[in-house]
Amino acid sequence: MSLAHGRHYLAIPGPSVMPDRVLQAMHQAAPNIYTGALTDMVPTIVADLKAIAGTTAHCAIYICNGHGTWEASLSNLLAQGDKLLAVTTGRFGINWALHARAMGAEVEDLDFGLRSPADPAALETRLRADTTHEIRAVLASHVDTATGVRNDIPALRAAMDAAGHPALLMVDCVASLGCDPFEMDAWGVDVMIAASQKGLMTPPGLGIVFFSDKAAKAQARADRVTPYWDWAPRANPAEFYQHFGGTAPTHHLFGLRAALDMIGEEGLANVHARHATLARAVWAAIDHWGAEGGTTELNIADPSFRSHAVTAARIAPEHGTRLRDWLTANAGVTLGIGLGMAPAGDPAWHGFFRVGHMGHVNAGMTLGLLASMQAGMDALGIPRGPGALDAAAAVCAAHPGA
Numbered sequence: 001m002s003l004a005h006g007r008h009y010l011a012i013p014g015p016s017v018m019p020d021r022v023l024q025a026m027h028q029a030a031p032n033i034y035t036g037a038l039t040d041m042v043p044t045i046v047a048d049l050k051a052i053a054g055t056t057a058h059c060a061i062y063i064c065n066g067h068g069t070w071e072a073s074l075s076n077l078l079a080q081g082d083k084l085l086a087v088t089t090g091r092f093g094i095n096w097a098l099h100a101r102a103m104g105a106e107v108e109d110l111d112f113g114l115r116s117p118a119d120p121a122a123l124e125t126r127l128r129a130d131t132t133h134e135i136r137a138v139l140a141s142h143v144d145t146a147t148g149v150r151n152d153i154p155a156l157r158a159a160m161d162a163a164g165h166p167a168l169l170m171v172d173c174v175a176s177l178g179c180d181p182f183e184m185d186a187w188g189v190d191v192m193i194a195a196s197q198k199g200l201m202t203p204p205g206l207g208i209v210f211f212s213d214k215a216a217k218a219q220a221r222a223d224r225v226t227p228y229w230d231w232a233p234r235a236n237p238a239e240f241y242q243h244f245g246g247t248a249p250t251h252h253l254f255g256l257r258a259a260l261d262m263i264g265e266e267g268l269a270n271v272h273a274r275h276a277t278l279a280r281a282v283w284a285a286i287d288h289w290g291a292e293g294g295t296t297e298l299n300i301a302d303p304s305f306r307s308h309a310v311t312a313a314r315i316a317p318e319h320g321t322r323l324r325d326w327l328t329a330n331a332g333v334t335l336g337i338g339l340g341m342a343p344a345g346d347p348a349w350h351g352f353f354r355v356g357h358m359g360h361v362n363a364g365m366t367l368g369l370l371a372s373m374q375a376g377m378d379a380l381g382i383p384r385g386p387g388a389l390d391a392a393a394a395v396c397a398a399h400p401g402a
């Protein structure tokens, strides 16, 4: 016997819940890729993506996941032996740096651990010390999905400017785009990467690279730009097929078009506000469960540096996996595991969970998820503080317009 029957809710930080409208948009015969609805639609997708990214610059779409955009972006900018500075605040930032190293870059880590945002002052100090301007680019995550941290990108840009350093600023928004506000042009970001399966509510398989005019010019000194990964024809194609370096990802595009329509109908500011409130409801519950002998704790202490797309939390290691397994088996809800927080095989590995609240989520889902978590804690005898669900409901009740 189980209460899991009914629609399963995969509450991991990507792939996110897909709207039926997205799924239905994909359910159609293969379209003509030379003329007609598909070719007419792609420029509208690019325009909408740029609006969500806060840019009027360039947008290249690849048939790849987020990892692919790490390499797509770098392959347009790197020359052998280039120096990069990786500002890391969790597993995703660390892994982007690994990819850059494998591609021949000399990467220095400016690491801020697993519980803190990047410190702009430390970045400024490091860049000031680079008097010969050897560092070509600074890599940073807007949101690191492993730690749930949201870095202050304008503050990092200001630190680079204060140091008078010409490096490009490259930012990973795979988790955050469509959830946490991002203003690529206003914030002085040169390269921004995103993917389809998180805030954009579409299956994994589209990687998006936005790049500024400065980054476009910097491509000239790169020494490994190959035809497939070259972002120039993708962003400014003379012929339709160049958008995708070959056959278009037809059905992903139909799905993405529907997702962008939904974002447009709700209004981007309202989408952001919804994510902010649902995130705060999750935080309120986790805070309350952690009181009075409970063991849950938010990974990032300062709310102003927490993502609205994903929440990373800690729990006593003896309870974490038990609770996640109970939820899948008994409530039809699956939480994310900890990522890069402790080595696999170490008992500490079990002491983490993540809640994805990105994309197609509403108060009913989030409050149902939280109530299910509390049911699981009580069923398993996991100690917890009181008042979590009241606190989460109060956050939703206070949502502007609610």
Ligand SMILES: *Cc1c(COP(=O)(O)O)cnc(C)c1O
Pocket: 014, 065, 066, 067, 068, 092, 141, 143, 144, 145, 172, 173, 174, 175, 176, 195, 204
């Ligand atoms: C999910 C994610 C990635 C990786 O995306 P994949 O599609 O899994 O390759 C990279 N960076 C961040 C911040 C992410 O959240």
